[in-house]
Amino acid sequence: MPPQPGQFPAAVPAAPPSPQGRISLRNPLVAAALGLVVGLAAVGIPALLSDDGDGGGGFGGGGGGGELSAPAKLDGLRSFADIQRAAGVPKAKKMADGIAEEDRRSGERLSEAYGGAAAVVKRYADADVQTTVTLIAVRSRSPQPYVPYQDHKRLALAKPQDELKTIGDVSCVLYNQPTPAGSKPTADSVHVSYCQRTGDGLTVQIRAVGSGMANQPEKVAAVVEKAWSELS
Numbered sequence: 442m443p444p445q446p447g448q449f450p451a452a453v454p455a456a457p458p459s460p461q462g463r464i465s466l467r468n469p470l471v472a473a474a475l476g477l478v479v480g481l482a483a484v485g486i487p488a489l490l491s492d493d494g495d496g497g498g499g500f501g502g503g504g505g506g507g508e509l510s511a512p513a514k515l516d517g518l519r520s521f522a523d524i525q526r527a528a529g530v531p532k533a534k535k536m537a538d539g540i541a542e543e544d545r546r547s548g549e550r551l552s553e554a555y556g557g558a559a560a561v562v563k564r565y566a567d568a569d570v571q572t573t574v575t576l577i578a579v580r581s582r583s584p585q586p587y588v589p590y591q592d593h594k595r596l597a598l599a600k601p602q603d604e605l606k607t608i609g610d611v612s613c614v615l616y617n618q619p620t621p622a623g624s625k626p627t628a629d630s631v632h633v634s635y636c637q638r639t640g641d642g643l644t645v646q647i648r649a650v651g652s653g654m655a656n657q658p659e660k661v662a663a664v665v666e667k668a669w670s671e672l673s
Contacts, residue, residue: 500559
């Protein structure tokens with residue numbers, strides 16, 4: 442059965458923080474694309490290059506709302522394949538085919554997790570691969586993101602380590618590196634795990650993997666809104 446409004450998925454152990462931010466597995470979209478993230482860690486950022494057009498097609502269609510296909514470009518970001526082939530990286534096609542297959546299978550798993558609803562997963566980057574994002578979308582409503590309560594004042598911290606920030610219609614799950622109470626957190630102490638918008642018939646999630654916007658929730662939220670307008 443697909444997740445129902447207000448229904449939380451079974452608890453999944455959360456991964457520890459990384460230099461690019463802590464990845465939360467509490468959201469069903471994140472869990473569905475777990476294999477994709479493992480692939481990112483295994484090959485490293487420069488090799489995260491997908492085939493042009495591959496991985497952009499949706500899966501399923503039983504969840505209502507019709508098919509779902511990833512846009513060719515997203516807020517100025519291009520597919521990894523275009524960037525790779527322009528750079529002439531050795532064995533580019535082999536790497537691109539592998540990443541495209543990961544995206545395709547992640548999309549299939551996401552569709553299955555939502556009872557066959559149309560779903561898509563695709564990765565994008567800027568020209569120098571400083572900003573890298575993953576689009577995860579499904580034609581279904583999802584639970585709002587959840588973070589545990591933490592009394593940061595009791596712990597003498599400026600902010601709780603797990604934070605949920607709302608930016609318009611977008612909810613962002615953040616990890617804040619510990620900053621002592623009374624001190625101002627630095628800009629790079631904030632790490633975006635993911636930002637998500639959900640409604641009837643569509644959930645869009647963006648995860649910033651590279652350093653370009655991983656510390657800027659407002660920018661990640663803006664990409665969510667861009668994807669939402671493309672897919673609605």
